[in-house]
Amino acid sequence: MPRVRAINVSAVKSLHLTPVAEATIGRDGIDHDREFMLADATGRIATQRNTRLLAQISSTYDAEAGELELVLPGGERVRSAPSPAGTTTVELWGREFPATLMNGPFADAVSEVVGTPLRLLRAQGGIRGLDSHAVSVLSQASVDEVGRRGGRDGLDPRRFRPTLLIDGCEAHAEDAWVGGVVRAGEARLRVIRLDPRCALTTLDPDTGERDADTLRWLAGYRRADDGEVYCGIYADVDEPGHVRVGDEVEPLEDA
Numbered sequence: 001m002p003r004v005r006a007i008n009v010s011a012v013k014s015l016h017l018t019p020v021a022e023a024t025i026g027r028d029g030i031d032h033d034r035e036f037m038l039a040d041a042t043g044r045i046a047t048q049r050n051t052r053l054l055a056q057i058s059s060t061y062d063a064e065a066g067e068l069e070l071v072l073p074g075g076e077r078v079r080s081a082p083s084p085a086g087t088t089t090v091e092l093w094g095r096e097f098p099a100t101l102m103n104g105p106f107a108d109a110v111s112e113v114v115g116t117p118l119r120l121l122r123a124q125g126g127i128r129g130l131d132s133h134a135v136s137v138l139s140q141a142s143v144d145e146v147g148r149r150g151g152r153d154g155l156d157p158r159r160f161r162p163t164l165l166i167d168g169c170e171a172h173a174e175d176a177w178v179g180g181v182v183r184a185g186e187a188r189l190r191v192i193r194l195d196p197r198c199a200l201t202t203l204d205p206d207t208g209e210r211d212a213d214t215l216r217w218l219a220g221y222r223r224a225d226d227g228e229v230y231c232g233i234y235a236d237v238d239e240p241g242h243v244r245v246g247d248e249v250e251p252l253e254d255a
Helices: 052-056 106-114 140-149 173-177 214-222
Strands: 003-009 018-020 022-026 037-039 058-062 067-071 077-080 083-092 095-103 119-123 135-139 164-167 181-184 187-196 230-239 241-244 249-252
Touching: 003 022, 003 241, 018 058, 037 083, 052 106, 067 106, 077 106, 083 119, 106 119, 135 140, 135 173, 135 187, 140 164, 140 214, 140 230, 173 187, 173 230, 187 241, 214 230
Parallel strands: 135 164
Antiparallel strands: 003 018, 003 164, 022 241, 037 119, 058 067, 067 077, 083 095, 095 119, 135 230, 181 187, 181 249, 187 230
């Protein structure tokens, strides 16, 4: 039976992933995951694809205290309760939506690390900086197979940024779950489609430096008729619930 190997979150979109032992998966994904985003002066959302050094900064959000904490490359911690400072409009994956600019020391700290001015914001209306679906799922075996195709042992799965990393199944076995429902811990996930991959997978998840030709390796055996290369799956949340590392991940035949 496949099981949860790792749960990954980031309070700020595209910063270094933080592993957690357990989490609550709500309708919109793990609570407070990608709660905040960074944008430049034009409203373009910053991601590791256009700002690689974001990989060197990690983030956590203490919802009870209302405080965001960043850990910078040298280990310095920046912690404060962000407060509203006006509104703006931003664009993400072809969608425009209103967002609240946030005060605090975060924008200056991040901007100094990455070398370009960025602003911290929080989307309005419950929108978060997730991709097209609430949860992404990927098997360790799939990651290992990609690495094997490229002659690279120990390929770090974090470069694929899965919400849930699972083990106990064969490479790309998760593909077969598309169109069905999977139980992960107490949550029920409706698997919508395969996860198309981009240049972010070529970057070292700790440094942001390009160090692997993952897209070419995937294209060698996974290029689809639409020209995309896929690895892992996207899911929406049918029933929220708690999930822990070690929980079973079970396809449901009666869903």
